Amino acid sequence: MLIMDAGKVNKDVILTRTGCIWFLWLNIAYSLYLCLRYFFYDDLVPSLPPIFILSLLLMLFSCWNLLLTSQLIKQQLYLTRAVLMLCAVIYGVIWALILHQLYRATHDIEWVMVISLLVLFPAVIAFHLSLNVIAAFVLPIILTLFINIAVLNPLHVLFHLVAYTLALGVVLSCRNVMMEWVRKAEASEQQNARLIQKLTRLADHDPLTGLANKRYLREYFHARTAQIAAESQVYLIMIDVDHFKRYNDVYGHLKGDECLVKVARCISDSVRNESDLAVRFGGEEFAVLLLNATPEIASQVCERIKTTLEKRAIPHESSDTAEWVTLSQGAARWQPGMSLDSLITAADQQLYWSKNHGRNQFSFYSS
Numbered sequence: 001m002l003i004m005d006a007g008k009v010n011k012d013v014i015l016t017r018t019g020c021i022w023f024l025w026l027n028i029a030y031s032l033y034l035c036l037r038y039f040f041y042d043d044l045v046p047s048l049p050p051i052f053i054l055s056l057l058l059m060l061f062s063c064w065n066l067l068l069t070s071q072l073i074k075q076q077l078y079l080t081r082a083v084l085m086l087c088a089v090i091y092g093v094i095w096a097l098i099l100h101q102l103y104r105a106t107h108d109i110e111w112v113m114v115i116s117l118l119v120l121f122p123a124v125i126a127f128h129l130s131l132n133v134i135a136a137f138v139l140p141i142i143l144t145l146f147i148n149i150a151v152l153n154p155l156h157v158l159f160h161l162v163a164y165t166l167a168l169g170v171v172l173s174c175r176n177v178m179m180e181w182v183r184k185a186e187a188s189e190q191q192n193a194r195l196i197q198k199l200t201r202l203a204d205h206d207p208l209t210g211l212a213n214k215r216y217l218r219e220y221f222h223a224r225t226a227q228i229a230a231e232s233q234v235y236l237i238m239i240d241v242d243h244f245k246r247y248n249d250v251y252g253h254l255k256g257d258e259c260l261v262k263v264a265r266c267i268s269d270s271v272r273n274e275s276d277l278a279v280r281f282g283g284e285e286f287a288v289l290l291l292n293a294t295p296e297i298a299s300q301v302c303e304r305i306k307t308t309l310e311k312r313a314i315p316h317e318s319s320d321t322a323e324w325v326t327l328s329q330g331a332a333r334w335q336p337g338m339s340l341d342s343l344i345t346a347a348d349q350q351l352y353w354s355k356n357h358g359r360n361q362f363s364f365y366s367s
């Protein structure tokens with residue numbers, strides 16, 4: 001496999017691709033410089049054809065790779081690391097040959113060393129994520145330069161070897177600095193993502209019960225009703241705890257809070273469809289939004305909430321309705337074009353009907 005699709009790609013490969021494009025443009029610029037240099041300096045003339053041919057080859061290979069990369073980007077495809085390494089070796093060998101020819105033409109090892117460092121430095125930056133790709137590019141170049149340095153007289157060999165090794169060390173140490181920056185950037189990116197997740201949860205959920213809040217209901221309602229088909233049936237159930245003021249008065253507000261958490265759990269346990277949403281509407285009021293429901297499903301959910309709470313049997317000694325905590329519910333069906341506020345009002349009217357006709361029951365409105 002020379003190419004992989006976007007699904008199998010990790011972040012490293014994408015970062016390497018950005019580096020590749022930069023590296024290709026640099027190679028085009030360098031090869032252009034070497035080709036043009038011929039017209040302004042005559043020191044390269046004796047060995048012009050090999051350098052000219054190699055520079056031209058480098059330019060054409062880079063242009064072709066650039067075109068290929070843009071095609072891959074369009075098709076959301078990426079080169080595998082093995083192909084990157086092969087390309088790095090080819091570039092390393094071409095540059096090794098160019099530097100060798102430059103040295104043969106100029107006999108100026110210091111200038112050739114500077115040119116080699118100018119080539120190595122961007123490669124280390126571009127491929128900082130992969131030591132193997134860097135090595136595949138760097139090794140042919142270093143080997144050629146060391147061989148060329150070795151043919152100098154002994155005093156110069158030592159001086160140039162030490163100088164070049166030091167310069168290489170500086171270039172390679174840049175990779176460590178880059179990696180440190182990348183690690184820090186990644187750590188802060190992850191921290192930000194966690195923070196955003198936490199803030200989003202705080203903004204969308206009720207801190208006491210953990211259910212979605214009214215703000216999220218509004219967002220969810222608008223997003224989902226804009227998507228769903230006109231024939232889909234959407235229901236809103238409004239739920240209110242019966243005689244909750246008396247519960248607080250008898251058991252205290254902390255117990256009241258605990259009771260609301262238990263009620264919330266009963267409601268969320270009764271909502272089984274993933275697209276349905278259980279909401280703490282405010283105070284001791286809850287709501288359930290049912291997407292793709294039917295009148296039967298909506299009444300089943302109301303019945304399930306009632307019986308689940310009955311099974312929990314949370315004592316409520318001052319309630320006129322039962323010995324345990326009970327709920328009144330009212331449901332209304334959404335019609336396409338109907339606003340959330342109108343739907344809430346319609347469901348609320350049914351809730352009041354349930355309250356006024358004995359509590360601990362549900363009532364329906366289906367226009």
Ligand SMILES: Nc1nc2c(ncn2[C@@H]2O[C@H](COP(=O)(O)OP(=O)(O)OP(=O)(O)O)[C@@H](O)[C@H]2O)c(=O)[nH]1
Pocket residue numbers: 208240241242243244245246248252253254255256257260282283284355
């Ligand atoms: N403990 C606690 N109590 C709350 C919270 N939010 C609202 N309440 C209380 O819920 C009670 C609601 O009282 P009412 O609106 O009179 O309703 P009710 O007593 O349930 O009477 P009915 O709805 O007619 O059955 C008030 O006493 C509020 O203080 C909360 O987060 N925690």
